[in-house]
Amino acid sequence: MQRRMLITGGAGFIGCHVVRHFAEKGYEIVVLDDLSRHGSAANLDHLKEHYPLTHHQVDVRQTERVEALFRNERRFEVIVHLAAQVAVTTSVVNPREDFEVNALGTFNLLECFRKYCPEALFLFASTNKVYGGLTDLEVIEANNRYRFAGLDGISEDRLLDFHSPYGCSKGAADQYVIDYARIYDLHTVSFRQSCIYGQRQFGVEDQGWVAWFVIAGVLGVPITVYGDGKQVRDVLYVEDLVQLYDLAIAHKEKMHGKAYNVGGGPGNTLSLLELLAHLGSEGLQINYDQEDWRPGDQKIFVSDNTKVSNELNWAPKVAPDEGVGKLIDWVRAHQALLKQVLGK
Numbered sequence: 001m002q003r004r005m006l007i008t009g010g011a012g013f014i015g016c017h018v019v020r021h022f023a024e025k026g027y028e029i030v031v032l033d034d035l036s037r038h039g040s041a042a043n044l045d046h047l048k049e050h051y052p053l054t055h056h057q058v059d060v061r062q063t064e065r066v067e068a069l070f071r072n073e074r075r076f077e078v079i080v081h082l083a084a085q086v087a088v089t090t091s092v093v094n095p096r097e098d099f100e101v102n103a104l105g106t107f108n109l110l111e112c113f114r115k116y117c118p119e120a121l122f123l124f125a126s127t128n129k130v131y132g133g134l135t136d137l138e139v140i141e142a143n144n145r146y147r148f149a150g151l152d153g154i155s156e157d158r159l160l161d162f163h164s165p166y167g168c169s170k171g172a173a174d175q176y177v178i179d180y181a182r183i184y185d186l187h188t189v190s191f192r193q194s195c196i197y198g199q200r201q202f203g204v205e206d207q208g209w210v211a212w213f214v215i216a217g218v219l220g221v222p223i224t225v226y227g228d229g230k231q232v233r234d235v236l237y238v239e240d241l242v243q244l245y246d247l248a249i250a251h252k253e254k255m256h257g258k259a260y261n262v263g264g265g266p267g268n269t270l271s272l273l274e275l276l277a278h279l280g281s282e283g284l285q286i287n288y289d290q291e292d293w294r295p296g297d298q299k300i301f302v303s304d305n306t307k308v309s310n311e312l313n314w315a316p317k318v319a320p321d322e323g324v325g326k327l328i329d330w331v332r333a334h335q336a337l338l339k340q341v342l343g344k
């Protein structure tokens with residue numbers, strides 16, 4: 001029998017790649033996405049051209065409509081929950097909406113999972129923002145970047161410290177996902193993801209900075225750098241993340257109710273200034289001005305991937321130069337679409 005997967009947020013950036021990967025593996029794909037994100041409708045059109053899928057334009061906040069979807073569709077073997085309000089800045093402006101989409105939306109899905117397909121795996125895209133500002137850690141300021149003093153990366157042993165409404169709503173969802181394994185003995189896993197980048201990411205100033213810088217460089221749009229630009233993130237190419245999701249499905253017993261930090265790790269880090277310099281060397285000169293730091297912006301976040309690497313034998317394969325190169329190629333080839341979607 002064909003394996004069946006529900007992908008919420010399947011028309012978003014990461015969702016697109018998840019749909020592609022598992023459709024190519026022969027899964028029957030059901031996408032739940034309200035298409036609220038700019039670019040999602042274009043992503044969905046692209047997916048529909050290439051793969052058979054069923055799309056439900058449903059908002060995860062609509063409890064009854066979410067439940068009707070689970071009632072009417074046949075059972076799912078895997079639920080990949082990606083739909084979310086994804087920007088910290090938006091969460092600060094509208095914390096109620098952020099809470100309802102991220103916390104209540106996840107709760108709605110967990111309840112349907114428990115009721116209609118308790119044998120399935122529930123895979124949740126959490127965030128490194130659950131660890132907060134990390135202000136107690138000593139950080140060294142170098143020429144173009146910050147470094148941790150005496151530490152390579154942040155492991156899961158780090159205390160949770162939800163920072164910003166987005167951190168709180170995703171953090172609450174992360175804890176519900178873990179608890180549903182504990183209390184109801186269901187298969188759940190939470191991946192606390194660092195910055196993910198790649199093709200089909202309609203990055204904007206508020207979210208998706210790697211794609212935003214590349215798009216700005218190709219379209220010749222000036223940008224604002226908030227803070228001093230020395231902020232460092234570990235960056236993970238989206239295809240590496242999708243490979244991890246695939247491994248998680250194969251090892252769902254092992255991952256039962258656990259949280260894992262997932263990112264590019266210490267070997268794949270970039271500061272904002274370093275990315276700007278790299279893009280310059282690729283012929284993409286970007287004009288930028290500078291403004292004050294934004295709330296919740298960590299000076300540095302680097303994921304310690306040891307736990308997920310040891311348990312699943314997974315490691316990022318695509319280095320930033322290669323991944324950013326692929327992103328540049330995609331942006332160059334889709335300038336008209338990007339202008340239309342982003343209104344540039």
Ligand SMILES: NC(=O)c1ccc[n+]([C@@H]2O[C@H](COP(=O)([O-])OP(=O)(O)OC[C@H]3O[C@@H](n4cnc5c(N)ncnc54)[C@H](O)[C@@H]3O)[C@@H](O)[C@H]2O)c1
Nearest residue numbers: 009011012013014034035036037040059060083084125196
């Ligand atoms: N991209 C990253 O760097 C990153 C890092 C850490 C965590 N994450 C998490 O990964 C997930 C996917 O991120 P992404 O970068 O693909 O984001 P995205 O914005 O590209 O995709 C999210 C999708 O969810 C849909 N959506 C939004 N609100 C919805 C709602 N109320 N009901 C139904 N659908 C809704 C959007 O239309 C969009 O297609 C999110 O949960 C995000 O928090 C992403």
